[in-house]
Amino acid sequence: MGEFVEILANFAINFAIVFVIVRLIYYPQQRDKHYVFTFFVFNTIVFFVMGLLNNSDISVGVGFGLFAIFSILRYRTDTIPIREMTYLFVLIALPVLNSILLGGEGYAEFAVANLATIGVLFVLEKGWGFEYEIRKTITYERIDMIRPENWPQLKADLEERTGLPIKRIEIGRLNFLRDTAQINVYYDARALESQHVRFATSEGAFAGDAGYDD
Structure with a gap:
């Protein structure tokens, strides 16, 4: 026992x-x-x-x-x-x-x-002392944008579509029959987290304003 x-x-x-x-x-x-x-x-x-x-x-x-x-x-x-x-x-x-x-x-x-x-x-x-990147794989249909000279426009287009703070891009598999490309995008986890915090704070502020209208 x-x-x-x-x-x-x-x-x-x-x-x-x-x-x-x-x-x-x-x-x-x-x-x-x-x-x-x-x-x-x-x-x-x-x-x-x-x-x-x-x-x-x-x-x-x-x-x-x-x-x-x-x-x-x-x-x-x-x-x-x-x-x-x-x-x-x-x-x-x-x-x-x-x-x-x-x-x-x-x-x-x-x-x-x-x-x-x-x-x-x-x-x-x-993550103290470390910088972490998150990777996402995207199937991209504008295959003309993968040319090196178009990468600034490609990055801007991907950021606008995904809302992610993209740091770098890697071109993966290409499919010229379907005009698509597999693109790996890397973004800073901390930057995305800070965006979420700002968004949550803004939502709280708007909710507070709405409450005062009553």
């Missing part, structure tokens, strides 16, 4: 770590609930499998086996983006690590490993 209570207590600690990573770091940036279920379930299952294996040597071997299997996992119906695969990789590795450290009372190592992981994820998600 005491061992079962200890496993539950360790699980609560591990779950708190996972909650911080998924709810407070991953979700605010993505606003995508599709992978939240997967992250929590995989982490929970791996932690309990590890916690119920009493033999340390066996648990380490099984843990690395699970780690290897799930880290290369691909769903046939939907390819997991590399960013979500990275989070899944982290959230499978952590329960293996946490189960071993908490079971062996390695609390200092547990704290260092988890705080370091959370810190790195938080800094990278905030």
Whole structure:
């Protein structure tokens, strides 16, 4: 009974770590609930499998086996983006690590490993010291605009159509039979975010003005 209570207590600690990573770091940036279920379930299952294996040597071997299997996992119906695969990789590795450290009372190592992981994820998600570009692929019908001398007009046309603050353009596959081109456009994520903030602020101001008319 005491061992079962200890496993539950360790699980609560591990779950708190996972909650911080998924709810407070991953979700605010993505606003995508599709992978939240997967992250929590995989982490929970791996932690309990590890916690119920009493033999340390066996648990380490099984843990690395699970780690290897799930880290290369691909769903046939939907390819997991590399960013979500990275989070899944982290959230499978952590329960293996946490189960071993908490079971062996390695609390200092547990704290260092988890705080370091959370810190790195938080800094990278905030983009401190980094400039991130987002890429979108567009099928463009004005194939005459892809000539190098027309790129300023091409950039202006794409910005007007998409509303994106485009930084650079790459011409991909050309289809002269249909007069279309695959164009990769790159834009600054922070610039787009600031546009959204200004737009939301403007909407709030207009809503406030409308309220005063009553």
